Amino acid sequence: MSQEVTHNTDRKRFVITVDGETAGHADYVTPSDDVRDFNHTVIxxxxxxxxxxxxxxxxxxxxxxxxxxxxxxxxxxxxxxVSKNPEYEDLIRR
Structure with a gap:
């Protein structure tokens, strides 16, 4: 099983494909120039x-x-x- 994650900047979405087929995505909005608000993830x-x-x-x-x-x-x-991977805690803006 070959998987790849790509960033579609136009749609503000990260997409995961498996063997070339879209398997899911993580969407975000940008409430400011320095923040990505990840608001929807779908598999x-x-x-x-x-x-x-x-x-x-x-x-x-x-x-x-x-x-x-x-x-x-x-x-x-x-x-x-993030709760399972505390090394990302510093990245999260509360």
Whole structure:
């Protein structure tokens, strides 16, 4: 199973594909120039239960950090990921 996460900046969305097929996405809004508010994460029904939300959210947060931005975890999936991965706590703006 080949998976890839890409950043669609026009749609403000990180997309995970599996073997070339879209498996899910993490959407965000930008309430200010230095913040991405992750407000919606979806794994498509055919791909649920395969552990795809973690690499999707990890990549989204890693790229947010690399861009010098902060993140808001409005989405419960992102909140859960951060609670299980405390190394991302410093990235989250409360």
């Amino acid at each position: 498509n029904p055919d791909f649920r239960g395969k552990g795809l939300s973690s690499p999707l959210i990890k990549t989204a947060l890693d790229e947010t950090r690399e861009a010098g931005l902060k993140a808001v975890a409005s989405c419960s999936a992102v909140q859960h990921f």
